[in-house]
Amino acid sequence: MAAPEYHVPVLLEESVGLLDIDPRGTYADLTFGGGGHSRRILAALGPEGRLYAFDQDSDTRANCPDDTRFHYVESNFRFLRGALRLRGVGQVDGILADLGVSSHHFDALERGFSFRGEAPLDMRMNQRGRLTAADVVNGYTNAELTRVLRDWGELETPWKIANCIERARTAEPVRTTAQLVEAVRPCTPRKEEAKFLTKLFQALRIEVNGEMEALKMALEQSLKVLRPGGRLVVISYHSLEDRLVKNFMRSGNFEGRIEKDFFGRSQTPFETLTRKAVVPSGEELERNPRSRSARLRAAVKREMPAGEADTPRKR
Template identity: 50%
Template sequence: MYHKPVFLKESVDGLVWKPDGTYVDLTFGGGGHSAAILERLKGGRLFAFDQDQDAAANAEGMDLTFIQANFRHLKRYLKLYKVSAVDGILADLGVSSHQFDVPDRGFSTRFDAELDMRMDQQAKRTAKEVVNTYSERDLHQLLGMYGEVKNARTLAQAIVAARTNKSLETVEDLKQVLSKFAAKGREAKYYAQVFQALRLEVNDEIKALEEMLEQSVELLAPGGRLVVLSYHSLEDRLVKHMINKGKLYGEVEKDFYGNVHLPLKAITKKPMIPSQEEIMENSRARSAKLRIAEKQ
């Protein structure tokens, strides 16, 4: 299977409140969420975004408008279709199972492949470029911030030292460096943290998420739903802040009289987390958090 969506029923239940409305699936992937949304629509429209060329083939024959682009361009592309407001936006963040399972994409630590990690295969920057050209300071910063790697400074120094002898070209090249710094028995988690940091940098995922969240708030019609599945604390923190504070950073803004006017109202007061049963069926669900909000 291309990709088994996490929280499929819950996310679509939270999203589709108006069967004749206009909806957006920002992370089409294998089309699992889109197929479930289409089953609920009666006279509605669905737009689906995905920057990954592999995803386009999955949209063939589906009654939707597929847009091969990063979701940070949401507003611009909808404007081309003369859409200025929508009734629901769904985003299932992170990497699809398909991307992890295709060895030569370089997302997984399970296979040896060139260090790539591009979600958009037309993009220029790869993980190989990041590990071989970034300064020690920049590597330290991204490993600490995006991967929450405890010994980020030491690892950054080791990567720079290793590449002076030989360019780090493949997953195995990088793992050889990482293996010296991973705690015994916790190698897989350590590798995953480092690969997450590189992937977020290669695809500029945090900045793209910020831009998407700001545009989503603008695009949602009153009563419209924002449904976001996130898989690590950096993503979830931004989504939570946008829902609870009406902005990505800082505190809630009040008017002259001290009143707070928030654009979104949380439908899920706390994020939904998967049951043990769902985790058993789909290991990708382990770190998932689902938040749903409504435009006021």
């Protein structure tokens, strides 16, 4: 029997197409994973092109192509600019990020990303990281748990869920995914159990991996790393990510606030290429149901006055 595919790349042709690849250019894939997007980029590059692929999960190293133009960076993409500078790269022609959790992580039950089955409450993308989902569930105060569930899971009654977890962990530590599912059962809506648990596990995963802060850092660094005319292409999977990406591409900040110069002209660092988010086709949804929540946005970096590109923007 063939081994299961590490990850099926989502919106592959659409995302790589929006990069408008220069065969001689330099590109960054911030979420290497199974390497699907990276291989498609390499196919469009010529002999002089280069691709730097980031991933904090050492498991992905096994997916690296044997190609001298390919450079693997075992790092969280929050360190984008520094990692590239260490490798002698000042600017790139395009950046691609597919923010979704890979199929490998969901299918590898021992990693604790899925609420189906029983596994340790881990959820670390980087296995060298200290904080696990079990640490959050058992060590956070009721108020801290409520914040995580509200902000990262967008759950309707986060305080009730936090109370359920607190009652369960008082009896014994909640160490497995099955124990967590059982702990929140009194708060779980019967008709929307899967949706509820998906949001719960999403909230814990985002907290464990610092995903929102990492995304903000990578987006801010993209302004310094992209050359003028360079393209930023991002695939997101939930409203929290999509809102940050949309606002940043629209305005250069995360609030979506358009800044203007003395003459009232908009000072936006990007020109958006996608008026609305691009979503998977019916054919792709049939082929890969896990792509159903994907939203693709793209923008091109404008020419900016000297010095302005290095000025930090307000969050």
